[in-house]
Amino acid sequence: MKGRFGSLAQALAAPPSELREVGGQFGNACEMLVAAKTIVEAAQREQLQSVPVDPLNPQLLIYLRSRLCRANEERLLVVFCDAEQRYLVDEEMGWGNDHQVRCDVSRLFKRALTLDSSKILLAHNHPSGDCRPSDDDVNSTRQLALTAQVLGIKVVDHLIVTSDRAYSMRSGGRF
Structure with a gap:
């Protein structure tokens, strides 16, 4: 995965579709990254919704x-x-x-x-x-x-x- 994206930070910045393309031995790890990113962003958005x-x-x-x-x-x-x-x-x-x-x-x-x-x-x-x-x-x-x-x-x-x-x-x- 590092070869494809260069770093973990760049993998996290990649759209879910690109992460899923990696597949193979990293398929489960990519799905976990997508899920973790989705959960963290949802929690952050939830905090934003409570104040102007x-x-x-x-x-x-x-x-x-x-x-x-x-x-x-x-x-x-x-x-x-x-x-x-x-x-x-x-x-x-x-x-x-x-x-x-x-x-x-x-x-x-x-x-x-x-x-x-x-x-x-x-x-x-x-x-x-x-x-x-x-x-x-x-x-x-x-x-x-x-x-x-x-x-x-x-x-x-x-x-x-x-x-x-x-x-x-x-x-x-x-x-």
Whole structure:
């Protein structure tokens, strides 16, 4: 498994379908990894559902890191919230390489409208370990926020997370 994924952390970051492809002598271990990952993420989401989504909440940052920071490529996670900013669901809505992420904007907002989500929190990882936003990060966030506003949706914040830090684009004045 190490040869396929490079490390246990990368195996944990892999989609369940890729883990299941390994099969063979590691089939049971892969199924156990998928199950353990599912249980831990469910417990973390359960904690998020009990309080309004707050970009400064340490539990939220732990959850975002667990979802995003094991990957070698950038990923965008969208946390959909109701009018009181309570957690509804989160979904990966963008993927990229080691220095940029692309998002299907129409898919993101279609999902928000389907969920009747009036607020969203954006979060993506920087595998480099540097959580400062790039110009592309800032411009993309501003465009998403303008589109959201037209649809009556508020972008609460856009967090850039690394394994040991997080940057709030709202707090940093980059919105």
